Amino acid sequence: MKVVECKDLTKVYGRSNALNNLSFSIEENKITGLIGRNGAGKTTLLKIMAGFLHHSSGEIKVFEETPFNNLKVSANSIFIDNEMSFPPALSLKELLITAGSFYPYWDQKLADRLFDYFSFNPNIRHGNLSKGMKSTFNMIVGLAARCPLTIFDEPTSGMDSGVRKDFYRAVLKDYLAHPRSIILSSHLVEEVEDLLEDILLIKEGEKCLHMPVEDLKEYAVGISGKTAIVDEVLSGKDIIFEQSIGTDSTYVVIKKDGSQKELEKAEESGLELTAVSIDNLCLYLTSKTTGGIDHVFS
Amino acid sequence: MYLAEVNAWDIVKKQYQYKLQSYMGVFTSLIVIQIIAILFSFNGTGMSGGGSSTFSYSLNYYSGSMILIFTMIWGLITAIIITSKAYRYDDYSFITNRGTTHTSNLLFLLSASIFAGITVLLCTHFIQVLYIYSVNSESVMFEQLTIIQNLKGISGTILYIFFFTSIGYFIGSLIQISRLFIFVLPVLFFGAVIADGLGKEQSMIPHVIKFFGNESSFGLFILKILAASALMYGFAIIISKKLEVRP
Amino acid sequence: MILNSNSITPIYMQIAEWLETEIINETITSDEKIYSQYQLAEMFNINPATAAKGINILADENVLYKKRGLGMFVATDAREIILKKRKSTKLHDMVHELVKEAIQLQVSKEELVNMIQQMHVKIKGEEQ
Numbered sequence: 001m002k003v004v005e006c007k008d009l010t011k012v013y014g015r016s017n018a019l020n021n022l023s024f025s026i027e028e029n030k031i032t033g034l035i036g037r038n039g040a041g042k043t044t045l046l047k048i049m050a051g052f053l054h055h056s057s058g059e060i061k062v063f064e065e066t067p068f069n070n071l072k073v074s075a076n077s078i079f080i081d082n083e084m085s086f087p088p089a090l091s092l093k094e095l096l097i098t099a100g101s102f103y104p105y106w107d108q109k110l111a112d113r114l115f116d117y118f119s120f121n122p123n124i125r126h127g128n129l130s131k132g133m134k135s136t137f138n139m140i141v142g143l144a145a146r147c148p149l150t151i152f153d154e155p156t157s158g159m160d161s162g163v164r165k166d167f168y169r170a171v172l173k174d175y176l177a178h179p180r181s182i183i184l185s186s187h188l189v190e191e192v193e194d195l196l197e198d199i200l201l202i203k204e205g206e207k208c209l210h211m212p213v214e215d216l217k218e219y220a221v222g223i224s225g226k227t228a229i230v231d232e233v234l235s236g237k238d239i240i241f242e243q244s245i246g247t248d249s250t251y252v253v254i255k256k257d258g259s260q261k262e263l264e265k266a267e268e269s270g271l272e273l274t275a276v277s278i279d280n281l282c283l284y285l286t287s288k289t290t291g292g293i294d295h296v297f298s
Numbered sequence: 299m300y301l302a303e304v305n306a307w308d309i310v311k312k313q314y315q316y317k318l319q320s321y322m323g324v325f326t327s328l329i330v331i332q333i334i335a336i337l338f339s340f341n342g343t344g345m346s347g348g349g350s351s352t353f354s355y356s357l358n359y360y361s362g363s364m365i366l367i368f369t370m371i372w373g374l375i376t377a378i379i380i381t382s383k384a385y386r387y388d389d390y391s392f393i394t395n396r397g398t399t400h401t402s403n404l405l406f407l408l409s410a411s412i413f414a415g416i417t418v419l420l421c422t423h424f425i426q427v428l429y430i431y432s433v434n435s436e437s438v439m440f441e442q443l444t445i446i447q448n449l450k451g452i453s454g455t456i457l458y459i460f461f462f463t464s465i466g467y468f469i470g471s472l473i474q475i476s477r478l479f480i481f482v483l484p485v486l487f488f489g490a491v492i493a494d495g496l497g498k499e500q501s502m503i504p505h506v507i508k509f510f511g512n513e514s515s516f517g518l519f520i521l522k523i524l525a526a527s528a529l530m531y532g533f534a535i536i537i538s539k540k541l542e543v544r545p
Numbered sequence: 546m547i548l549n550s551n552s553i554t555p556i557y558m559q560i561a562e563w564l565e566t567e568i569i570n571e572t573i574t575s576d577e578k579i580y581s582q583y584q585l586a587e588m589f590n591i592n593p594a595t596a597a598k599g600i601n602i603l604a605d606e607n608v609l610y611k612k613r614g615l616g617m618f619v620a621t622d623a624r625e626i627i628l629k630k631r632k633s634t635k636l637h638d639m640v641h642e643l644v645k646e647a648i649q650l651q652v653s654k655e656e657l658v659n660m661i662q663q664m665h666v667k668i669k670g671e672e673q
Contacts, residue, residue, distance in 0.1 A: 031592055052390065052543035063301055069539075071395040075304040083544060085387040087320030094319070101312050102392040104302035141391075148301055172590060176583050194548070194556060197594040214595055217555045 001064075003028045003149055003181040004049055008058035011044050011205075018044040020205040021058065026183065026198075028148075031175060033196040033213070034185040037286050041205040042185040043081070046153050049183070050079035062149065075104065080142035081153035082135045086126040092137060093122035096144075103145040111144035114170065118163070131158035139167055143174050152184045156191070168195050190279040199278070203286040216278055221263065224251040225271035233266045241284035243294065253284055309393055313402035320388065321406065324376050328369070328414055332421050335368035339425055365421045366455060369414050370462040377407055377466025381474055381534070390543045400535050407463040415456030419448075450516055457523045461510075464530035471534035474541055548589050556591055560599030565627045568608065568619055575621045579609055606630065 004026040011019040018041045026032050036042050047053045048060055051067035051074055060067065067073040086095050096115065100106040115122070118136050129137060135158050142150055152171075156164045172195055175182060186192050189199075193213055201208040211219070220240055223230055227250040238255035245251055253276050256263075267273055276284075379385065380403055389399045443451065472479040494502045510526075513519040548559050564580075567573045580588070585596035600617055603609045608626050609617045620626070647657045 030594075047544065051395075053545060054540065054542060069395045069397075071304055071306055071309065071393070071398065072301070074395055075309075075393045076301050084391050085384060086391055087316075087385075087388045089320045089322050098316050098319070099392060101315070102309070104304070169590060172592075173587065176587055176593060194589075194591045194595070197592045212594070213592070214555055214557055214598055 001028055002026065002061070003063065004183075005061040005064075006058065007060075009045075009048070009055055009060050010057045011041070011048065011053070012056040017205050019048075019055070022202070022205065022207055023058075024200060024207055024210050026181065026200075028181050029179040030197045031171075031182045031184065031195060032198045032200055033189070033192050034183055034200050034202070035187070035189050035282050036185075036202040036208075037187060039204075040202050040286065042202065043153055044205075045202070046079065046151050046183065046185060049149075050074075050077060050151055052079065076147055077149035077151065078103070078142055078145045078147040079151045079153065080138045080155060082131065082138060082155075082157050084134075084138050084141075088125050088127050090125075091123045092120055092126060095126060096141070099141050099145065103147065105146035107144050107146055110174070111140055114140045114143065117166075132160060132163065135159050136163055136167070139170075143170060146174075146178055146180065148180050150180060150182045152182070154185055154187075156186070156188075164191065168192065171195065188279075189282050190277070193278050199282075201282055201285060208285050213278065216281065217275065219256060220253050220276045220281055220284075221256050222251060222253050222274040222276045223266060223271050224274070225249060229266075229269055229271055233262070233269075233271065240281070241287075253281070304393065306395075306398055309398045310401045310405070313389065313392075313394065313398055314405050316392070317402055317406045318409070321380070321385075324379075324410060325413065327376075328372055328410075328417065331368050331372045332365055332417055335365040336421055336425060336428075338368075339364040365418050365425075366458065369418050370459055373407075373411060373414060373459040373462040374466035374469075376410060377463040378470035378473070380407070381467060381470030381538075383474070386474070386541075387544055396535075396539060396541075400531070400538075403467070404531060407467065408460060411456050411460040411463055414459050415452055418455050418459075419452050454516075454519070457520065458510075461523050461527050461530075464527035464534075468530040468534045471538045475537055548591065556589075557595050557598035557602065560585060560589065560591075560596055561602045564599065564603055565608070565631075568623050569627055571624070573619055575619050575623060577619050578615070579617045579619055581616055 002025045004024075006025070007023050009019055009022040010017060022041075022045065034042050034046065044053065048055050049062055049067055051062075051070055054068055062070075062073050063076060065073055067077075090098065092115070096108070096111050100108050100111070118133075118140070120133070120137065126134065126137065135155060139152070139155055142152060142155070156167055159167065168191070171182065171184075184192060184196070193199075196213045198210065199213050199216055200210045209216070209219075223233065224245065227244065227248050230250045230252060234252060234254065238257070239252055240255060241251075241253040243251045263273060386399070389402075469479070469483060472483065490502060510519070510522060513522060548556055554562075564573075573579060579600070582593045582597040582600055585591070585599070586593035589596070600609065604611065604617065606626060607620055608623045610620050612618055644657070652660075
């Protein structure tokens with residue numbers, strides 16, 4: 001069963017499109033990373049999934065229902081970000097108990113353990129927490145709710161690196177014990193790539209690609225060497241990134257198109273082939289020009 | 299994957315509990331406002347006097363109407379506050395949709411109105427007791443009310459307050475649609491009052507007050523108030539249908 | 546073992562290689578049950594689908610076999626298969642690199658063979 005299904009999803013803000021004809025589907029019990037630059041439309045997409053926002057046109061189904069104003073979707077999904085608001089009258093401990101009264105699969109024991117592990121003061125108010133502590137508390141709510149669709153929007157913002165690591169480990173461990181669909185947005189791919197099964201990369205509201213992380217690692221290849229030789233190999237290739245090194249050398253990233261022989265030939269002619277990290281690949285794929293920041297200064 | 303089936307009424311009950319707990323400030327403000335109203339009432343709402351060469355008298359009227367007016371305004375403002383973003387978004391941190399949010403808000407405001415109605419009555423009695431101790435008791439006279447009259451009085455009070463919460467809820471929802479209403483509504487209101495005063499005979503405001511206040515049949519009064527409140531809540535629900543959360 | 550996310554070798558290949566090493570070292574012997582994808586995911590902090598991919602590579606090479614409902618087990622001749630494979634691929638590749646480098650550095654064939662022999666003696670000697 002598909003957990004999320006979008007068809008030509010578009011969201012218009014004023015005159016610009018935050019999302020533009022986005023089509024994809026997410027299968028159940030996968031951890032999917034939603035990756036994109038700032039302003040690519042990640043948060044808008046996730047808020048539409050959670051039923052917070054309307055979409056302008058196209059179609060979105062979550063659990064085969066339109067999420068906006070849908071109680072079933074609300075009960076089976078949770079949207080976690082660092083702007084979650086809680087009533088100032090309730091203490092952190094009371095908030096956890098309230099959350100438990102709402103969510104049918106809530107695990108109070110897990111919530112309490114994480115709460116103690118991160119040494120929260122049970123009597124403090126949510127509004128008095130620091131940014132990082134807020135994110136940590138919200139993450140506890142998100143994990144303990146055990147919703148069939150758990151959405152984390154930039155969950156680690158403000159967390160220190162120790163808590164980040166703990167967070168990702170906690171997500172993985174709880175996911176192994178209780179598989180469910182998790183969508184995690186981030187602009188730091190490196191941090192999350194091991195945790196993910198699939199990556200959904202978006203750029204300016206449009207889908208860039210959607211594939212298993214492991215396939216993405218073999219999606220492209222980096223070639224470096226003398227510019228003249230590189231240019232020869234490049235004819236008819238899909239260039240993702242290009243950078244000149246020194247006066248007569250070039251580094252290019254091209255999409256692998258299965259012709260292994262050609263690559264071997266390139267290697268024999270003195271070019272160096274390297275793998276491209278997912279982090280860099282995502283950056284290259286979502287940058288506006290193939291030349292990067294260097295183009296500004298040239 | 300097992301999807302939880304949820305019952306809307308179940309969620310409403312949970313939200314209602316959640317709101318009773320988290321909107322405690324609403325009740326604190328009520329108490330503060332009623333204490334202030336008591337202080338105002340202490341001066342009396344009316345005075346007349348007279349005398350001759352041998353004696354003089356003064357007559358002071360005291361009533362709880364000041365407390366009721368203050369409480370109605372409290373109801374109006376409370377309802378406006380509840381429709382504000384901060385309160386609305388709190389719901390969306392847990393399970394909800396617009397239907398359950400409105401229903402639990404309505405239940406909460408009804409409960410708050412009942413509580414406020416009862417405290418209005420208590421405050422009125424409190425003023426009477428204060429006078430007995432502060433003034434020579436022989437000179438204090440009470441309107442004697444039967445139990446039925448008392449019950450009618452209290453339910454009437456509650457309904458008035460509830461009606462005002464419904465107006466507040468409508469106003470609050472309008473403001474959520476567009477911030478412009480923060481300016482438009484007061485202008486409309488005071489404009490109407492002033493325009494009304496300019497004419498030869500005042501028409502609108504007294505008519506409205508008469509329509510609700512001078513109804514001699516209690517049953518009809520209930521019907522009028524409830525219908526008007528339902529209209530207000532209905533409008534509020536309709537206009538907030540498309541409101542987005544944390545856009 | 547800590548996985549190297551920045552390595553050219555994909556994570557699932559690293560998992561497969563780690564399992565192979567465990568088998569070569571006889572930490573896990575024939576007909577013994579191998580770690581499940583969930584155990585591997587937990588051990589290496591990776592997505593279970595990635596771990597499963599690593600296991601599947603070994604299953605495709607007949608290093609592992611599946612028992613219905615019980616999981617993956619080490620084949621009887623697993624060690625031989627791995628050793629043979631490593632000789633023909635990994636060692637072959639390394640020699641390829643070595644010879645390429647030697648040619649670039651203008652090291653003669655005799656010189657290279659000499660170096661290999663010396664190194665062989667040295668490492669063997671250290672081991673004993």
